[in-house]
Amino acid sequence: MCDMSEDRFAGYKGVRDITIKKGPSGLGIMIIEGRHTEAGRGIFVSDLQEGSAAEQGGLQIGDMLLAVNRDSLLNCSYDAAAAKLKQTEGVVVLTVCTPNLKEPGDESPAPATPGAGSGSVGGTSRPASRNADALAASRPQTPRPAPSPVKVEPPADPATAPIMPNVDTVIEINSNNQVLGLQLLGGSDTLINGASAIILDIYKDGAIAKDGRLRPGDHILECNGVHITKEMAHERVCLTIKQKTAKLKLTVHRPEPVRWEEVEIDLARKAGRPLGLACVAPVVAPGVYIGNLLPGTPAELDGRIQRGDFLLAVDGKDVSSADLIAAATALKLCANKATIKGASAIILDIYKDGAIAKDGRLRPGDHILECNGVHITKEMAHERVCLTIKQKTAKLKLTVHRPEPVRWEEVEIDLARKAGRPLGLACVAPVVAPGVYIGNLLPGTPAELDGRIQRGDFLLAVDGKDVSSADLIAAATALKLCANKATIKGASAIILDIYKDGAIAKDGRLRPGDHILECNGVHITKEMAHERVCLTIKQKTAKLKLTVHRPEPVRWEEVEIDLARKAGRPLGLACVAPVVAPGVYIGNLLPGTPAELDGRIQRGDFLLAVDGKDVSSADLIAAATALKLCANKATIKVRRYKTLR
Structure with a gap:
């Protein structure tokens, strides 16, 4: 269906709007920049792919493109026109004219002279037959003019061809089986899901860097004859391109200008826990990008930030040109809902030989309210509190409060762990007091996910056993041997594998699948946790007396x-x-x-x-x-x- 266009194109012959639907193979148009004797300089159709959407919509060789989706192409260069056509999606409205249209009294048509650029817009699929009926219906009375002459340029040598903006370019890289040295984005399992791989970074000394033509932001459409498709996962995209081979033949598209999408995301973290963004400084650009998301952290669980995203700002602070250290510091000091909300820092432990120990006046439990004129506030994250106080300086002026008596809160918490998995409590022995306290919570473990135990909590008891005065080894052993819901509940230990050069292998009688029922007089019971089973059997001793059962066949x-x-x-x-x-x-x-x-x-x-x-x-x-x-x-x-x- 054709509609009459706007009055601004009234001076051109045969002006009409052609509405076509862009498919997976594109529009199927070859264009050139040239000059027509009557119509003047513009963008002309030099060829059409047979059966393409453009041809079936009524576009003809020699037609002049006046606008794309009402966006004028008059006085537009070839590169700009090609970019506008490539960026179209779905239903596309082309405003065209036919400068060579014969009218009563007209002489022979004036050809368009090719100009600075020519090339293809669209895909390469070609159906077997043409839809002649559709063509006749769309242009019932307009004859098809002879094609305008087009200067045929010899194809550039892929080994040396430069990459032109907004044009699909085929290049060949002599990689000589070397590492390519590039980071890629894209894949069906990422938010960047298109029929291309986007170059994120290029490392020095790799084959890509030595060739020198590719740069970050370039889109790789095809590699050694294999098309990158929307259905490919990221891993498959990387395996397709990152191959060691003597030569690499790539089809590349360089968008000009590069199109960006900016996203602002709110993340909440627990006090003292990281957001989970591991940053990387790119080789050839300022700023940092996300190199990895740590498992189980807020950033990874949220799912909206991905590897390859460039970091622009943290809590409103611009880090778009920051170096790696500045960006990491901004992430560490960003706001969170801190668990300790009092407007003070509490001294947990004092190490020997430090300035505080040598001074001798402070002790664990003291509250620091101010340091060198900076007040400790409720809004400060744990990291910011530490940086405010733990500074190397000639003198430290502190405002301190010592509560008498020290106020404690006792909490009893039930944690369930899977068989053989740790609870995730990393303990530390204080320098100036008995017992142990929690120095860290391992990410993704029951203690960290539960959220009720915090760094600095003192350990009082495990499964009812008092460890308030225990040393580090005794406390760690109590945590290892505490009860859990064991997964393997049989009253035996099953041999999974036997390593060479060990005592069991040298003896030669045991094999994988054997059940150990008893070791040196100790029965293996259903109530034993995996760790206790291993400690019972894996002991260094002069002799090992085992009761073994070998099921035949193995079940x-x-x-x-x-x-x-x-x-x-x-x-x-x-x-x-x-x-x-x-x-x-x-x-x-x-x-x-x-x-x-x-x-x-x-x-x-x-x-x-x-x-x-x-x-x-x-x-x-x-x-x-x-x-x-x-x-x-x-x-x-x-x-x-x-x-x-």
């Missing part, structure tokens, strides 16, 4: 589990190749990952299949690759030993 249980992961995040399965059997088993579950949080896969499970692909006899590299390339909603099949009844 297995097969389990199929669906796991969902966020785009670009790992499932969290760390695999190990057994010494005496094919395949791989799960050696560890990374804290805070889907596999660990789901709870159905355990350490020691043998990996059978990933998304239906058999990996029961795969080596470690093949199994790890299958896990990396699996779908975001992956189906994992494992088998595990059945325990004795």
